[in-house]
Amino acid sequence: MKTTSSHGHHHHTASLCTPYLLLVPLGLLAVLLVLPTLTSPNARSDDLGVLCAGIDAYSVSTGADEKDAAASDAAGSSEFSLLVGVLTMPSRRERRDIVRMAYALQPPATAARVDVRFVFCNVTDPVEAALVAVEARLHGDILVLNCTENMNDGKTHEYLSSVPRRFAAEPYDYVMKTDDDTYLRVAALAEELRGKPREDVYLGHGFAVGDDPMQFMHGMGYVVSWDVARWVSENEEILRHNDTHGPEDLLVGKWLNIGGKGKNRYSLKPRMYDLGWFMDNFRPDTIAVHMLKDNRRWAATFRYFNVTAGIKPSDLYHLP
Numbered sequence: 061m062k063t064t065s066s067h068g069h070h071h072h073t074a075s076l077c078t079p080y081l082l083l084v085p086l087g088l089l090a091v092l093l094v095l096p097t098l099t100s101p102n103a104r105s106d107d108l109g110v111l112c113a114g115i116d117a118y119s120v121s122t123g124a125d126e127k128d129a130a131a132s133d134a135a136g137s138s139e140f141s142l143l144v145g146v147l148t149m150p151s152r153r154e155r156r157d158i159v160r161m162a163y164a165l166q167p168p169a170t171a172a173r174v175d176v177r178f179v180f181c182n183v184t185d186p187v188e189a190a191l192v193a194v195e196a197r198l199h200g201d202i203l204v205l206n207c208t209e210n211m212n213d214g215k216t217h218e219y220l221s222s223v224p225r226r227f228a229a230e231p232y233d234y235v236m237k238t239d240d241d242t243y244l245r246v247a248a249l250a251e252e253l254r255g256k257p258r259e260d261v262y263l264g265h266g267f268a269v270g271d272d273p274m275q276f277m278h279g280m281g282y283v284v285s286w287d288v289a290r291w292v293s294e295n296e297e298i299l300r301h302n303d304t305h306g307p308e309d310l311l312v313g314k315w316l317n318i319g320g321k322g323k324n325r326y327s328l329k330p331r332m333y334d335l336g337w338f339m340d341n342f343r344p345d346t347i348a349v350h351m352l353k354d355n356r357r358w359a360a361t362f363r364y365f366n367v368t369a370g371i372k373p374s375d376l377y378h379l380p
């Protein structure tokens with residue numbers, strides 16, 4: 061059933077309790093800060109595909125995948141690259157570990173080089189800073205933006221506009237923004253992107269605003285091509301108009317519509333969707349399932365997608 065778009069969107073924002081959904085203006089274009097440990101030799105960006113470096117050493121079943129990924133990368137066989145930024149907060153440590161496992165235990169995307177990063181604003185609390193530093197040291201998958209972590213902080217704008225500068229030397233083909241309550245199936249997404257243009261792309265779960273045919277993409281996860289991210293980064297009109305204030309996903313669509321960008325626009329509905337109340341609407345061809353707001357929902361997701369089934373038999377544990 062179709063809801064009217066304004067109602068639909070209202071419902072959707074209300075249901076997303078993530079604190080970074082609403083944004084406030086930023087005075088300046090700010091610079092993406094990467095924790096220094098990210099540059100340590102065992103945590104280089106190339107090591108960090110879907111298979112997050114570090115964690116594999118501790119998991120039961122990703123060794124082979126990691127070798128495959130390394131081999132395919134060494135062969136230079138990837139057709140394109142994708143940066144996935146999972147917007148989260150320092151305090152959501154347990155969730156982040158679950159999401160990290162979810163990425164690490166996926167089959168690699170054969171056509172793509174995919175780097176997953178957990179994205180914060182400034183980590184100001186000294187306790188959190190110490191724990192995040194250790195986390196970054198182990199996993200090498202942390203990005204810290206120059207913004208203040210709060211309800212209304214323009215974080216998505218900061219992310220999309222910082223990334224083209226931070227990775228200017230090694231641009232990706234696509235940049236994705238997603239959240240820590242989304243299970244993203246990277247190989248399925250990569251398969252979709254494979255045949256798409258590399259430029260002027262805006263892809264996700266589309267929402268129409270009124271009868272505007274130019275949909276915006278739901279904040280559960282959307283992809284823009286590098287040129288679009290660069291355009292956001294260079295477009296001072298967005299900040300001049302104080303247009304980083306409000307539902308981030310709708311605003312991204314608005315900027316692109318005003319700028320005539322993202323004309324290659326694709327909605328992956330129904331393969332990107334919200335998990336329903338009864339957790340009974342999983343689909344085998346899922347690209348992303350959203351609203352995984354508690355461990356019960358993550359458990360159901362891991363079971364449905366057979367992530368749990370990959371466990372090797374052992375005398376050392378028995379898990380129902």
Ligand SMILES: *[C@@H]1O[C@H](CO)[C@@H](O)[C@H](O)[C@H]1NC(C)=O
Nearest residue numbers: 086087088089090091206207
């Ligand atoms: C970070 O943002 C603050 C406030 O907007 C600004 O004063 C500062 O110069 C920025 N820092 C960097 C490294 O860009």
Ligand SMILES: *[C@@H]1O[C@H](CO)[C@@H](O)[C@H](O)[C@H]1NC(C)=O
Nearest residue numbers: 090093182183205206207208
């Ligand atoms: C974030 O932290 C950096 C380094 O401590 C500081 O220069 C910057 O002003 C902070 N930015 C904001 C927006 O708080």
Ligand SMILES: *[C@@H]1O[C@H](CO)[C@@H](O)[C@H](O)[C@H]1NC(C)=O
Nearest residue numbers: 084085301302303304305306
């Ligand atoms: C930007 O918009 C917000 C909310 O609409 C408002 O509180 C703030 O004062 C505005 N800032 C500027 C510089 O206009």
Ligand SMILES: *[C@@H]1O[C@H](CO)[C@@H](O)[C@H](O)[C@H]1NC(C)=O
Nearest residue numbers: 343344345363364365366369
């Ligand atoms: C999980 O495994 C079962 C048994 O092999 C299979 O029937 C099912 O299709 C798998 N589910 C998914 C989502 O791949």
